[in-house]
Every structure is written in C-alpha cells, then in structure tokens.
Amino acid sequence: MKPIWQMFSGVIxxxxxxxxxxxxxxxxxxxxxxxxxxxxxxxxxxxxxPAQAEASEPLSGPIDLSEAIAIALKRNPDIGASGYDIAxxxxxxxxxxxxxxxxxxxxxxxxxxxxxQRLIPARYNxxxxxxxxxxxxxxxxxxxPLYTGGRRINEIRAATxxxxxxxxxxxxxxxxxxxxxxxxxxxxxxxxxxxxSLLFAEKALSSHLKRINDLIAAxxxxxxxxxxxxxxxxxxxxxxxxxxxxxxxxxxxxxxxMGVGQTHxxxxxxxALDADAAPTLTLEDSISAAYQKRxxxxxxxxxxxxxxxxxxxxRGEHLPTVSLFxxxxxxxxxxxxxxxxGPDAPSASSTxxxxxxxxxxEIPIFEGGRIQARVAEERAKLAAAQERMxxxxxxxxLEVESALLNFASAGERVRTLRKSVEQADESLRIERxxxxxxxxxxxxxxxxxxxxxxxxxxxxxxLADVLTARAQIxxxxxxxxx
Numbered sequence: 001m002k003p004i005w006q007m008f009s010g011v012i013x014x015x016x017x018x019x020x021x022x023x024x025x026x027x028x029x030x031x032x033x034x035x036x037x038x039x040x041x042x043x044x045x046x047x048x049x050p051a052q053a054e055a056s057e058p059l060s061g062p063i064d065l066s067e068a069i070a071i072a073l074k075r076n077p078d079i080g081a082s083g084y085d086i087a088x089x090x091x092x093x094x095x096x097x098x099x100x101x102x103x104x105x106x107x108x109x110x111x112x113x114x115x116x117q118r119l120i121p122a123r124y125n126x127x128x129x130x131x132x133x134x135x136x137x138x139x140x141x142x143x144x145p146l147y148t149g150g151r152r153i154n155e156i157r158a159a160t161x162x163x164x165x166x167x168x169x170x171x172x173x174x175x176x177x178x179x180x181x182x183x184x185x186x187x188x189x190x191x192x193x194x195x196x197s198l199l200f201a202e203k204a205l206s207s208h209l210k211r212i213n214d215l216i217a218a219x220x221x222x223x224x225x226x227x228x229x230x231x232x233x234x235x236x237x238x239x240x241x242x243x244x245x246x247x248x249x250x251x252x253x254x255x256x257x258m259g260v261g262q263t264h265x266x267x268x269x270x271x272a273l274d275a276d277a278a279p280t281l282t283l284e285d286s287i288s289a290a291y292q293k294r295x296x297x298x299x300x301x302x303x304x305x306x307x308x309x310x311x312x313x314x315r316g317e318h319l320p321t322v323s324l325f326x327x328x329x330x331x332x333x334x335x336x337x338x339x340x341x342g343p344d345a346p347s348a349s350s351t352x353x354x355x356x357x358x359x360x361x362e363i364p365i366f367e368g369g370r371i372q373a374r375v376a377e378e379r380a381k382l383a384a385a386q387e388r389m390x391x392x393x394x395x396x397x398l399e400v401e402s403a404l405l406n407f408a409s410a411g412e413r414v415r416t417l418r419k420s421v422e423q424a425d426e427s428l429r430i431e432r433x434x435x436x437x438x439x440x441x442x443x444x445x446x447x448x449x450x451x452x453x454x455x456x457x458x459x460x461x462x463l464a465d466v467l468t469a470r471a472q473i474x475x476x477x478x479x480x481x482x
C-alpha cells in the first residue's frame with residue numbers, strides 16, 4: 001500500500017486546486033457566460049444562443065411579417081432567457097436523480113493529541129500497536145440511500161414536472177412574441193397608410209391653394225378662402241410630423257421585440273393590410289381549445305402536479321431512512337512511541353489500512369414539529385397553486401371572449417368605414433366642383449377634405465385592428481402559427 005503521506009498529498013493538492021477556483025469568480029456580465037449549458041439542449045440552443053451571437057447583425061432589405069416573426073423568435077432576449085430556464089430545470093432534475101446514486105468522496109484529516117493515541121483499535125487481545133500524538137487519516141467514503149420513504153422518487157418526479165412546465169413557459173413566450181410582433185407590424189402598416197393619406201391631402205390642399213390663388217387673381221374668390229386653406233394646410237403638415245414620429249416609435253418598438261441592436265431608420269417593412277378570415281370556432285369551443293393548447297395553462301398544471309409531489313416529499317420525512325455506507329482508508333502515525341510489551345514484543349507498523357461497511361437506520365421520533373410544519377407549508381402552497389390555476393381559467397375565458405368580440409367589432413367597423421371612405425371621396429369631388437363654378441363655399445371643401453382624411457385614418461386603423469384581433473384570438477386560444 002502507498003504511504004499515507006502520498007494519499008494526503010493528493011487530497012491536499014485537490015483541496016488547494018478547489019480553493020483556487022474561489023479566487024476567479026464568474027463575471028456575470030461576460031458575453032456568453034452561460035453558453036456552455038446549451039450543448040445539452042439542441043432545441044434551446046437554436047433559440048437562445050443566436051440571440052447573443054447575431055443581435056448586432058443589421059437587417060438587410062425590406063422584411064415581411066413572417067420574416068420579422070422568425071427574427072424575433074431567434075433573437076428576442078425573452079426567448080433566450082426561457083431557453084436557459086429550461087437548462088436550469090434540467091440541471092435541477094439531474095440533481096434530484098443524482099441523489100439516488102452512491103455518493104463517493106475522499107476525506108482526509110490530521111489530529112494532534114495531548115497524549116499518545118493508538119493508531120488503530122486492537123483486533124485481538126494483546127495485539128501490539130503504534131502510538132503517537134500526531135496521526136494522519138485518509139478515507140474513501142461511500143454513502144447510498146436504500147429507502148427514503150419515497151422522498152427521492154417524488155423529488156425526481158417534481159423536478160421532471162417543473163422541467164416540462166419550463167418548456168411550456170418557453171412555448172407561451174414564443175406565442176406572446178408572435179402576437180407582439182404581429183400587432184406592432186400591423187400598426188406600422190396602418191400608420192404608413194395614414195401618413196400616405198396625409199401626404200396626399202397635403203398635395204391636394206397645395207394644389208387647391210394654387211387654384212384659389214388663380215381664382216383670386218381672376219377676382220372669382222375671396223382672400224379669406226386662401227387664408228382658410230393655408231390654415232388647414234398647416235394643420236395637415238403638423239399632423240404629418242406627428243404621425244411620422246409615431247411611426248418611428250412603432251418601428252423602434254418592433255426592433256426591440258425582434259431583439260435587433262439597431263435603430264428604426266435601418267428597418268423597412270413590406271406587407272398589405274388584408275382582412276383575415278373569421279374564426280370558425282364558437283366561444284365555448286375556443287375556450288375548450290385554449291385549455292388544451294395554451295402553454296401557460298399547461299405549465300400551471302405541471303407546476304400544480306409538481307407541488308403535489310412536494311407534499312409527498314414532506315410527508316415522507318415521517319418515515320425511516322435506510323442507508324448503506326462504507327469506508328476504506330489508512331492511518332499514519334508520526335514519530336510513533338515505543339510499543340508496550342518489552343523489548344521482545346513484536347513491533348507494530350506506523351502505517352495501517354482500515355475499512356468498514358454497514359447499513360444505517362434513522363427514524364424521526366421527535367423533531368419539535370418541524371416535519372408537520374413543512375407538510376402544512378407544502379399543502380398551503382398546493383392550495384395556492386390550485387387557486388392560481390382557477391384564476392388563470394377565468395382569465396383565459398375572459399381573453400378568448402374579448403378577442404372574439406374585438407374581431408367581430410373590428411370587422412364591422414371595416415365594412416362600415418369602407419363605405420364611409422367611398423362616400424367621403426365622392427363628397428369631396430362634388431364640393432370641389434361646386435366651389436370651382438362658384439356655387440359652393442371653401443369651408444365645405446375643407447370640411448369634405450377633413451372628413452375624407454378622418455375616414456381613411458379610421459379605416460386603416462380598423463384594418464389593423466382586425467388583423468391584431470385575429471392574432472389575439474390565436475394568442476388567447478394557444479394556436480401557434482407556423
């Protein structure tokens with residue numbers, strides 16, 4: 001057997017190396033500090049890791065809605081964070097599983113005594129032994145649970161359920177990102193249409209102002225008509241500035257949802273505001289579908305089941321614990337003293353190996369009510385989880401019904417406003433003709449121009465609302481679009 005000091009040198013070396021790690025703390029702000037864990041999660045790595053690697057890559061060319069959603073699902077920080085949450089849940093499950101396996105560790109120590117101590121206990125009467133005030137010890141220790149009252153099994157089950165809940169949370173985050181990107185995208189398309197209408201109105205008013213100047217020169221119109229037209233033109237121009245600022249904010253919001261590190265000036269969108277088909281499911285069918293598909297509801301159910309397993313873990317502490325243990329190691333006496341028994345007694349070795357194996361039983365008899373208090377705590381958490389699930393069920397019903405009502409309302413507004421735009425356009429044409437032949441007032445022309453602009457603004461807003469409401473239905477029912 002190797003001298004005991006060699007065993008201790010290895011233990012001391014490992015201890016020093018482990019201690020050195022404490023002098024190199026992890027930098028929480030370092031890029032990719034947690035990237036190594038994604039190697040265990042190929043599906044998560046595809047969603048999470050590119051968010052760090054490609055966030056600074058600029059977008060090229062105009063993008064449509066599907067491209068914007070794909071970029072957001074790839075680069076949005078919330079998606080990446082959810083991916084790492086899954087990795088953490090997997091690690092917790094691995095920890096729970098490892099508790100079922102043997103625990104093998106190396107233990108070393110040094111003891112200094114006031115009086116000489118025997119190196120190892122005597123194995124038979126009259127056995128000579130080495131004595132010393134300084135004794136080194138080194139052991140390999142094995143521990144393994146044989147029976148824990150179901151605690152370890154239930155901990156594994158709870159960890160597995162929480163990992164599934166984390167995956168459902170990731171799915172819900174993806175659905176929310178899809179909805180956020182879609183709603184902002186539709187709002188931007190509508191805002192661009194509004195700006196186009198304002199620019200057209202500005203051009204029309206400028207042309208009309210030129211026509212008024214010609215009529216004034218021909219003494220067929222009053223100067224007050226020009227003033228009124230200039231006031232209305234100035235109002236349209238300030239609206240253009242305001243709406244362009246709103247568009248810039250919307251674009252920057254979209255850029256943030258997409259997780260792209262650039263400004264709104266670098267993004268160009270393409271798409272059309274086409275009213276989508278109405279959903280075919282009824283209210284109750286939609287609510288039923290939401291209960292079956294919504295990832296957040298499925299996550300809450302998994303968390304509720306996991307809490308049930310935690311109750312079982314706490315209850316299991318009332319039961320006995322049976323463990324297997326074993327040790328093997330050596331003892332080394334430094335400067336052993338003379339052995340008793342006289343000069344003719346056989347000498348004892350200053351280095352000995354020791355070992356043991358056994359089974360231990362631990363039964364809780366009195367622990368001051370700690371176990372019962374923990375059981376009560378876990379049961380209270382279970383009741384709270386049940387109430388949270390009931391609250392989510394009520395919220396799902398409200399969200400589904402609101403989404404369906406919003407879609408129906410926005411669709412009716414689109415149909416009404418489409419006719420309103422046509423009528424406002426025809427009214428403006430008539431008022432202009434009347435004014436040019438001297439049978440109408442400039443106020444009527446300006447009012448007709450304003451009515452057309454308002455109708456177009458409301459119409460494009462309603463189109464965006466229809467598409468947003470359709471996306472809201474998908475979000476409320478948990479319908480994930482490809």
